[in-house]
Amino acid sequence: MPELPEVETIARGLAGALSGQRIVAVKVSLPKVASVSGDRTFIHELTGEGIAGVSRRGKFVVIGLLSGRSLVVHLRMTGRLVLRGPGEDAVHPHTHVVLGLGDGSCVHFSDARQFGRMRLVEPEEPWASQLGYEPLSKDFTAARFASILGGRKTPVKVLLLDQRRIAGIGNIYACEALWEARIDPGTPAKALKKPAVRRLHRALAGVLSRAIEMGGSSVDDYVDAQGRQGSAQNVLSVYGREGKPCRRCGRHVVRTVLAQRGTWWCRNCQT
């Protein structure tokens, strides 16, 4: 499941290879995953575009184009964006879009579950207007985090996953940050006292930035733009570790369900 650290890793991996290149060919084998606003066609509009750079916003990979438009990609759970060099013609079984580049290499967009999407957006299109704070930006202060949590009875973990408030956190890093901050995921957000809010704010930044340094977590089938696995899955404290000992107190990690999502945590040290 690509979340902020995985998407950041993919974007960085694509940036060097794509910047300055031209898209010379576009192949779409599953039309529903690739769209353009209006009645224009994805293939027609994208072919010939130059690539200015690649960045990330929330869990979106943003491929900036010289025309000012952007190719915005969301990988959902099983989506991949992988580079293929000029000689490499191995194709992942669920490849839905291939962007051919000027130097003979290409970018493969694949997704077994077909939930991922790529969309070409116009320069003025406010495609990210519904996205909340970037959790690693200076804007995301402890005070602003407190204002997001304040007054809401919603479980704190559910708020962490709400992309309209904070963008980029998914199930893995929500669980990990709550564990690090020693907070019960089901705690009503407004019940968190100031020290707990501060611990969680710090834990989010720590967990996310460490995961970026490790190239993301390959828990399902995530790989980076070069097709390599990350290593952050090896240092996860609770996510997916049901029944295994808590790395802090040794008690068993439990799995509960919160807002229809699996939630891993330690009943003993998260309160």
Place this chain on the structure above:
DNA sequence: CCGCCGCCCTGCTTGC
């Protein structure tokens, strides 16, 4: 505005 539910899909796990 808020919260909940079902849907989209396929691959893996579970149970017989």
Place this chain on the structure above:
DNA sequence: TGCAAGCAGGGCGGCG
């Protein structure tokens, strides 16, 4: 061993 049913999951639209 084989098969079918069940489950998982991020975002979104619909509903109350």
